[in-house]
Amino acid sequence: MTTETTPTFALEQRPDPASDEQVAELLANPAFGAKFTDHMVVVDWSKEGGWADPRVTAYGPFQLEPAASVFHYGQEIFEGMKAYRHADGSIWTFRPEQNADRFARSARRLALPELPKGLFLESLRALVELDQRWVPDQSLGEVSLYLRPFMIATEQALGVRPANRALYSVIASPAGAYFPGGLKPVNIWLSEDFVRAAPGGTGTAKCGGNYAASLAAQAEGIDNGCDQVAFLDAIEQKWVEELGGMNLFFAYRDGTIVTPELSGTILEGVTRGSLIELAREKGHEVIERKYSIDEWRADAASGDLVEVFACGTAAVIVPVGTLKWRGGEVSMTGGDIAGDLRNALLDIQYGRVEDTHGWMHQLV
Numbered sequence: 001m002t003t004e005t006t007p008t009f010a011l012e013q014r015p016d017p018a019s020d021e022q023v024a025e026l027l028a029n030p031a032f033g034a035k036f037t038d039h040m041v042v043v044d045w046s047k048e049g050g051w052a053d054p055r056v057t058a059y060g061p062f063q064l065e066p067a068a069s070v071f072h073y074g075q076e077i078f079e080g081m082k083a084y085r086h087a088d089g090s091i092w093t094f095r096p097e098q099n100a101d102r103f104a105r106s107a108r109r110l111a112l113p114e115l116p117k118g119l120f121l122e123s124l125r126a127l128v129e130l131d132q133r134w135v136p137d138q139s140l141g142e143v144s145l146y147l148r149p150f151m152i153a154t155e156q157a158l159g160v161r162p163a164n165r166a167l168y169s170v171i172a173s174p175a176g177a178y179f180p181g182g183l184k185p186v187n188i189w190l191s192e193d194f195v196r197a198a199p200g201g202t203g204t205a206k207c208g209g210n211y212a213a214s215l216a217a218q219a220e221g222i223d224n225g226c227d228q229v230a231f232l233d234a235i236e237q238k239w240v241e242e243l244g245g246m247n248l249f250f251a252y253r254d255g256t257i258v259t260p261e262l263s264g265t266i267l268e269g270v271t272r273g274s275l276i277e278l279a280r281e282k283g284h285e286v287i288e289r290k291y292s293i294d295e296w297r298a299d300a301a302s303g304d305l306v307e308v309f310a311c312g313t314a315a316v317i318v319p320v321g322t323l324k325w326r327g328g329e330v331s332m333t334g335g336d337i338a339g340d341l342r343n344a345l346l347d348i349q350y351g352r353v354e355d356t357h358g359w360m361h362q363l364v
């Protein structure tokens with residue numbers, strides 16, 4: 001298959017799909033990432049043959065060799081996106097070309113094959129079209145179908161080298177609000193013993209290994225009564241980078257917003273980029289620069305820093321109430337900016353306002 005031809009996915013419908021009642025029950029009460037739709041996408045890759053056999057097939061276990069390299073050396077990447085049902089019943093996703101580009105960048109960093117953009121986009125469309133009854137209606141609230149494209153190295157080989165076989169897949173899970181508390185502020189633990197990413201490492205790639213490496217810090221945060229962990233730069237332990245899976249914004253009393261600049265160790269969030277644009281359109285000055293942990297503490301204590309919020313596809317925007325560290329904490333007073341930006345973004349995603357940016361991409 002070449003990048004020029006429009007890929008066609010074979011449809012292998014499962015004989016035993018969930019009943020309409022089961023789907024309705026799940027959509028009325030979706031947990032995050034716990035239940036999956038009837039089908040999944042699978043595309044195989046080999047060094048000799050390239051991408052082959054694109055199909056939408058029954059959701060179910062993979063058969064993999066125990067020696068498949070993903071199990072040993074973590075050669076894996078993923079993406080996270082959502083499908084939204086608009087009021088007229090049509091189904092859309094948000095800026096998928098950005099995810100396709102990032103997936104290709106992640107693939108290069110992890111020495112996996114690049115998936116052609118057309119194949120990425122068509123895989124989402126084919127799966128959502130077949131499983132469209134799993135995309136919840138927005139009358140149910142902040143609901144969507146979460147899409148999880150991912151790629152793993154499947155070659156049976158314990159030699160340490162890029163695998164000659166890989167598998168691309170997409171699974172989908174009905175999603176309600178990521179944090180059931182909605183806009184309830186979360187507490188953030190400052191990680192001082194662990195870093196997420198170092199220069200030259202994999203911080204800008206969306207790979208499972210980054211998440212595995214963040215879990216011990218996350219557990220420490222939970223032990224300290226926090227929901228999420230903020231990581232600092234690996235060299236000076238001074239510059240605020242991001243949370244384990246969300247980018248950070250700092251909003252000042254005068255309306256200025258600061259977000260850590262893309263330093264080579266921060267994951268470039270699609271939500272981050274979109275919020276920078278939306279905030280500027282609303283008249284905020286948005287500055288991308290290095291932002292120190294001392295600034296965060298001092299400006300929150302003085303009251304100049306009124307809001308801190310984290311953002312990502314799954315949780316959209318979450319306000320940070322308190323930053324805690326060993327021996328101290330500081331709280332933000334809170335304000336309207338996070339909520340305003342959140343509503344502006346959700347209105348576009350759910351088709352409640354005109355999409356003046358051309359960000360929405362119709363799937364069904």
Ligand SMILES: *Cc1c(COP(=O)(O)O)cnc(C)c1O
Nearest residue numbers: 245246247267269270271312313
């Ligand atoms: C996925 C991710 C984000 C958020 O990216 P979005 O494209 O906005 O969903 C932020 N940080 C990390 C480390 C991530 O993996």
